[in-house]
Amino acid sequence: MPxxxxxxxxxxxxxxxxxxxxxxxxxxxxxxxxxxxxxLEGMGFRVGQGLAERLPQGALAFREELDTIKFLCRDLWGAxxxxxxxxxxxxxxxxxxxxxxxxxxxxxxxxxxQYLEEAPKFLAFTCGLLRGTLSSLGxxxxxxxxxxxxxxxxxxxxxxxx
Amino acid sequence: MSRPGNRRxxxxxxxxxxxxxxxxxxxxxxxxxxxxxTYGALVAQLCKDYEKDEDVNNYLDKMGYGIGIRLVEDxxxxxxxxxxxxxxxxxxxxxxxxxxxxxxxxxSVTRNESSRNEFSLILDKNPxxxxxxxxxxxxxxxxxxxxxxxxxxxxxxxxxxTADVTFLQDRLKGDKVTEIGITFLKKLEEKKYRRxx
Numbered sequence: 508m509p510x511x512x513x514x515x516x517x518x519x520x521x522x523x524x525x526x527x528x529x530x531x532x533x534x535x536x537x538x539x540x541x542x543x544x545x546x547l548e549g550m551g552f553r554v555g556q557g558l559a560e561r562l563p564q565g566a567l568a569f570r571e572e573l574d575t576i577k578f579l580c581r582d583l584w585g586a587x588x589x590x591x592x593x594x595x596x597x598x599x600x601x602x603x604x605x606x607x608x609x610x611x612x613x614x615x616x617x618x619x620x621q622y623l624e625e626a627p628k629f630l631a632f633t634c635g636l637l638r639g640t641l642s643s644l645g646x647x648x649x650x651x652x653x654x655x656x657x658x659x660x661x662x663x664x665x666x667x668x669x
Numbered sequence: 670m671s672r673p674g675n676r677r678x679x680x681x682x683x684x685x686x687x688x689x690x691x692x693x694x695x696x697x698x699x700x701x702x703x704x705x706x707t708y709g710a711l712v713a714q715l716c717k718d719y720e721k722d723e724d725v726n727n728y729l730d731k732m733g734y735g736i737g738i739r740l741v742e743d744x745x746x747x748x749x750x751x752x753x754x755x756x757x758x759x760x761x762x763x764x765x766x767x768x769x770x771x772x773x774x775x776x777s778v779t780r781n782e783s784s785r786n787e788f789s790l791i792l793d794k795n796p797x798x799x800x801x802x803x804x805x806x807x808x809x810x811x812x813x814x815x816x817x818x819x820x821x822x823x824x825x826x827x828x829x830x831t832a833d834v835t836f837l838q839d840r841l842k843g844d845k846v847t848e849i850g851i852t853f854l855k856k857l858e859e860k861k862y863r864r865x866x
Contacts, residue, residue: 515743516736516771517704523732524711530718530728550710557706557800558699586699 514589525628544631551635559643576603601666613658626654722810733819741824756853760788786853795847812836831855
């Protein structure tokens with residue numbers, strides 16, 4: 508089947524996904540915000556799992572943990588955002604930081620300190636996506652995201668050692 | 670991000686100049702799967718949130734509308750299409766350019782003989798349901814792809830065309846094909862169009 512659904516369409520869908528996560532009575536107050544984030548993270552997780560399951564067999568044969576992380580930076584980011592992450596750092600002890608200086612889900616937001624609190628809504632799906640993809644590739648992890656100045660952000664992946 | 674307060678871990682930058690095109694996975698196929706899976710997750714969440722199929726359908730249509738009114742700008746910028754002079758030109762454009770561009774399929778267009786403003790898009794393949802075998806149990810009136818109707822309706826509205834867009838047939842419901850009906854509600858004022866040309 509030919510290519511479809513480029514990044515623009517996906518970004519628009521993601522905006523609606525965020526809106527849906529804050530619909531249906533969720534979304535007011537701190538608790539509502541957290542409930543919405545959980546929903547978004549969960550959706551991202553399932554999508555990530557599904558994506559990894561549908562990869563061609565050879566793609567799963569990563570020898571090193573680092574190769575898997577590079578796969579996220581390059582292929583997953585490529586599929587979702589049409590580019591690679593800008594930077595990857597690690598402490599070589601199972602913590603990886605993926606940095607994107609111009610994160611597409613944040614670029615539509617207005618710039619300014621007062622909007623920073625809205626930012627987690629636009630990061631939660633991607634956190635889940637990373638965690639879900641890793642999970643299907645046999646790596647359990649926890650993923651958090653942080654923003655210091657819009658629209659740059661960092662995703663921290665901490666691998667859980669068995 | 671929380672870090673241990675006293676000890677700041679050292680992070681080394683990895684030199685990772687990689688080939689632009691990955692050998693391990695086809696970016697295109699992943700991109701398509703991503704959209705289809707995300708849409709599936711969205712419908713699943715809506716089904717959790719709303720008991721009635723009708724509410725889910727309406728919500729999907731509303732979301733599609735929100736996408737359509739923004740997507741049309743992208744579409745016009747990238748497709749460089751010329752001004753259309755009839756409803757049938759518009760219907761062809763939706764099928765041959767818009768569907769092709771965003772979903773990678775080209776539905777066939779049929780026109781209702783008795784009416785000049787009713788058209789149908791017949792989808793042989795529907796990528797959105799690629800991973801869907803059947804409708805979830807107890808959701809027999811769910812219109813799984815209703816987002817598409819909203820997208821078309823929203824996009825048309827932004828170019829000042831009001832239309833009713835609904836699913837007439839759906840393979841997921843046992844029909845032979847999937848058919849989207851478009852009914853244009855306002856008559857194109859042809860004179861006006863000519864003048865603007």
